[in-house]
Amino acid sequence: MTSEIILNYATALSLLVGSGFVSVGAIGLLKFNDSMTRLHAPTKVGTVGIGMLLLASMLHSFALGDTSFHELLIMAFLFVTAPISANFIAKVNIHRQACETPPSPPRDDTWSTLNSPEASEETAEKVEA
Amino acid sequence: MSRAIRWLLPHPLLTLLLAVVWVLLQNEVTAGMIVFGIILGIIIPSGTSIWWPDTPQGFRMGKMISYSFMVIWDIMVANVQVAWIVLTVPNAKLKPAWIVVPLDLLQPEAITVLAGTITLTPGTVSADLSDEGHSLLVHVLHTDDPDAVRDEIKSRYEARLKEIFS
Numbered sequence A: 001m002t003s004e005i006i007l008n009y010a011t012a013l014s015l016l017v018g019s020g021f022v023s024v025g026a027i028g029l030l031k032f033n034d035s036m037t038r039l040h041a042p043t044k045v046g047t048v049g050i051g052m053l054l055l056a057s058m059l060h061s062f063a064l065g066d067t068s069f070h071e072l073l074i075m076a077f078l079f080v081t082a083p084i085s086a087n088f089i090a091k092v093n094i095h096r097q098a099c100e101t102p103p104s105p106p107r108d109d110t111w112s113t114l115n116s117p118e119a120s121e122e123t124a125e126k127v128e129a
Numbered sequence B: 001m002s003r004a005i006r007w008l009l010p011h012p013l014l015t016l017l018l019a020v021v022w023v024l025l026q027n028e029v030t031a032g033m034i035v036f037g038i039i040l041g042i043i044i045p046s047g048t049s050i051w052w053p054d055t056p057q058g059f060r061m062g063k064m065i066s067y068s069f070m071v072i073w074d075i076m077v078a079n080v081q082v083a084w085i086v087l088t089v090p091n092a093k094l095k096p097a098w099i100v101v102p103l104d105l106l107q108p109e110a111i112t113v114l115a116g117t118i119t120l121t122p123g124t125v126s127a128d129l130s131d132e133g134h135s136l137l138v139h140v141l142h143t144d145d146p147d148a149v150r151d152e153i154k155s156r157y158e159a160r161l162k163e164i165f166s
Helices: A002-031 A035-063 A070-095 A117-128 B002-008 B012-026 B031-047 B061-088 B108-120 B146-164
Strands: B097-102 B124-129 B135-140
Touching: A002 A035, A002 B061, A035 A070, A035 B061, A035 B108, A035 B124, A035 B135, A070 B012, A070 B108, A070 B124, B002 B031, B012 B031, B061 B108, B061 B146, B097 B146, B108 B124, B108 B135, B108 B146, B135 B146
Parallel strands: none
Antiparallel strands: B097 B135, B124 B135
């Protein structure tokens, strides 16, 4: 009986912490005014926020007496895919020059996103205009 | 014999991973599900082996596990820091910066793990790779000293990854 109470309190606590982190992510998305800094808040704080919500779901299923490990898989897939979506958004920002142009790399010619015929034409047009 | 095993299991760790994922997806540990997971783990790697030409050599599993625990700890610590920055630092005082990390790693798998680690630890996003793959472009949310961030990435993550993929 006591373990059930402890699990219920732990579920409530992780729900609170998780939703706190998710709302901080949302606040960051609204507050920042530059597309690159805006990328930071939801991709990061989101992982721990959603991780805590999934932990709450696991603890709840333990409290009800059946075990559930689907949440571990969700967390693993989230941790593998979140960097890729962040990387693609960053690449779009660089490509569309929605942010400061990054410094050029020391050992190579250019960044791979900027290394395309369309991108160099666009830069040429901008310079001409 | 070893050639037969290599033909059947071109990526043994991938086979293990697929079997574990299948059992977790079913949410029940029974003999039938484990056998079916292993069958999937044999069929899928040999069916997709055309797209995986090079098996990564010299992968150290034990160090990778301790590395993941270190990264999970870093994610939790740094999440609190980023939440603090989001809530307290006003936009005008925010100092975002691009930093360029010169890479000593050569294997694509190692660079992928490094870039993923950088993105998952809050405050930094790996944005791009140079065209020949010798440097990584990283965006930092708020820092006073970009060089210190670069040195920390190199000493804390890249040095360990070099040991894992050696």
